[in-house]
Amino acid sequence: MAEMAEDERFMAEALRLAHMNLGATGSNPSVGCVIVRDDGDGLRIVGSAVTAKGGRPHAETQALAAAGPAARGATAYVTLEPCSHHGKTPPCADALIAAGIARVVVSVIDPDERVSGHGLEMLRDAGIKVVTGVLAEEGERELEGYLMRKRSNRPYVTLKLAVSADGMIGIKGRGQVPITGAEARAFVHRLRAETDAILVGIGTAIADDPQLTARIQGLEHRSPLRIVIDDDLNLPVTSKLARTARDVHVLVVTGQRDGSVAFIERRQALETVGVEVVVCDPKVPADLLAALATRGVSSLLVEGGARTAQQFLNDGLVDRILLFTAPLALGEEGVPSPLDRKLIPVGFVHTRTDTFGDDLLDTYEYERTS
Template sequence: MGDMTDQSAARRTDARFMAEALALGDSRLGFTGPNPSVGCLIVRDDGDGPRVVGAAATAPGGRPHAETQALSLAGPLARGATAYVTLEPCSHHGRTPPCAEALIAAGVARVVIALVDPDSRVSGRGIAMLEAAGIAVETGVEREAAAQALEAYLFRKHHGRPFVTLKLAVSADGMIGRLGDGQVAITGPDARTFVHQLRARSDAILVGIRTAIADNPALTVRLPGLEERSPLRIVLDARLELPVTSVLARTARQVPTLVIGGETAAGEAQEPAPRQRALEELGVEVLGCDPRRLDLLLPALATRGVSSLLVEGGARTATAFLEAGLVDRILLLTAPTHVGAGGIEAPIVRDTIPAGFTHRDSTWLGPDRLDRYDLERTL
C-alpha cells in the first residue's frame, strides 16, 4: 500500500511540474518560430521537498532553447535534479548543440517528457541519447495537454503545412462589412481584445488584397505589453496592388510583411517590376507565385517555420480557403449589430458551417458570441 501511495504522489508531482512547464511554453506561443514553444523546469529535491531551480521557455525567434536556458539558471544545482520538458529534447546539431547533450553534461538524474518530437531529426533520438547516458526518462506525462498546447507545431510536422484558423466577425444580419466604408466595427471591445490575443499566439496572419485596400489594416497586436508579438503579415495580391502608402507597406520594416503575387502569378504583361521594387524598398518581401494556389503556398509557408496561420479576411479569401479544404478551425464571432443596406455577405454563418466541422464550444465576449468549430482530422 505504501509503494502505491508513493507512486501516486510521484505521479501527481510530475503532473504538477509538467503543467507549470506547459504554462511556460504557452506564454511564448506564436513568438518562437520556426521552433516550437517549449517549456522546461529543473526541479531539485534535497529531502525537504521538490523546488524549481531553473525555469524557461523557448526564446523569441526560437533560440536559445528552453532546456539550455533553464540549465543555465539552475547552474550546479541541476546535477542530480529532474528536468521537466514539454517536448523531447533535440538530438541534432543545428545552430546550437543538442539539448539532450546539455542535459547530459549538466548531470541531471531524470528527464520527464510530455511528447516525443515528430521532427525526423529527433523522433526518439533525444530520448535514446539520454538513456544511453544512464539518465532515467519518462514520457507521456500530461501528453494530451501538451498535444493541445503544441497543436500547430505537431500539425505542421505531420501534414507539411500550417494549421489554419479562419476567423470571421459576422453581424446579426449575416454581414462582415459594408461596401465602400473601409473597416466597419462589427464586434465590441471584448471580442477585439480576443482577436489581438489570437494574433499574438499565431505565427502569421493573412488577408486578401481587397481587404488590404478597403480596410487599410495594420494586422498587428495592439494590446499593452504584447505589441512585439505581432505575427508575420501576409497579403494575397496577384497584381501587386498593395499601395505603398498603406499601413502594411509603411510599417513593413517594423513588422515582417509578405506579399504573395507578381508577374508569375498574374500571368499578364503589366510590368509589375516597378511596383515590386517600390514595395521591396519599404521592406515588403514579395514572393512571386500564384496566390490562388493555396495548396502550394501553405507548404511553402511551412518551410519558413510557420505552424499557425490566422486567416482574417475577407469573404473571397475565406471562401477560397474553405473550398480548397484548407481550414482546420473556424472561429465565428457573431455580434448583435446590424450592417443593413450595402452589406458584404459573410461566406458562412452559424447555420451554414461546412460539413466535416464539429462545434466545440461557445463563449460570450461581452455581447458577442464566439463559436469554435474544428475539422475532424487525425494528426
C-alpha cells in the first residue's frame, strides 16, 4: 500500500509536468517523466522533464540527462509508455535501459502500433521491473487528444459555447457581442493555448471578425491552428484572420475543387496573404477531422457558430461540451443557441460546474460505449 501511494504521488507530479506543454508539442504527445531514487534518506526526485515544445527531445531523455549518474538504480515515472521505435530520435526505452533505471512506472500504454506494449517488453527483457496503470484514468484524460487520434483517427473535439440567460449566443447583425466576463474569457484563452486547432464557420468569421488566438501574456506564441469552414471562400482578405495568417496559420476549408472565375480569384487572394485553402467537403466534418489527424492535430476546439456546432453534434463528433452561461439577456433579436443547460444532447453526462465571476461553466462529457 505504501509503495502504491508513493507511485501515485510521483505519477501525479509527472502528469502535472505533462500538462505544462499541452498543445505545444506538435504531433507528439506532451509526456511527463520524473526520476526518483532513495539513497537511505528518503525518496527524492533527481530528474524531471516534459516533452519539449515542438515535440523533441522527449521527456525521458531530458529527465535522464538531468539525473545523470543518479538515474542508475532509480525509478522512472512516465505518463505514457516509453517509445520503442526509431524515428527522428532513438527509442526512449533504450535510453532508460542504458541509464541503468531499475524500475519504470507507466500510467497509459501507447496505442501507437509502433509501440503498443513493445516499449514495456523491451524494458522487461532488460530486467527492469515495470508497473502499469498508475493513475490510468487521470493519464487517459491528460492524453485524451493523442489517444483519440491514435485510436479513432481524429482529434478530440471540444465544443465551447457562451449562452445568455435567455438562451442566445449573439445578436443578429451585431457581430461579436460579449456575453461572458473577463474571467471566463481568460479561461478560454488559456484553453486555446492548450489546444492544437480551433474552428469556426464562415458566418461567425464574417460577423464577429475574430482573431481566435491566445491573448494572455506569456502564451501568445501558443495560439492554435485556426480553421474556417468556408465553402465559397468568402473570408475577406481584410479580416483579422487573413491579415494575421502569416503569423498564426489559417486554414480555410472548401468542398469545391473547381469554381467560377470569381471563386478562383478569391482563392488566389486568400493564398496571397498566407491563408491555406484545403479541399474537403465541409458538410462531412468526419472527413475534415480525419484530414486534421494526418497533420498531427490531436485536439480541436469548436467555437462557433450555431450551425457549425449543431452539425458536429448531429454527426456525433463532439467529445466534450463547455457551456458558459451568463446572467445577461440578449432579447428577441438574439441568435438561439443549439443547446443550453436544460437541453443537453443525449449521451452527455454533466461532470462539473465552475464559476468565473458571474458566469457559470458546465462541463459535459460524452459517454462512449466503446
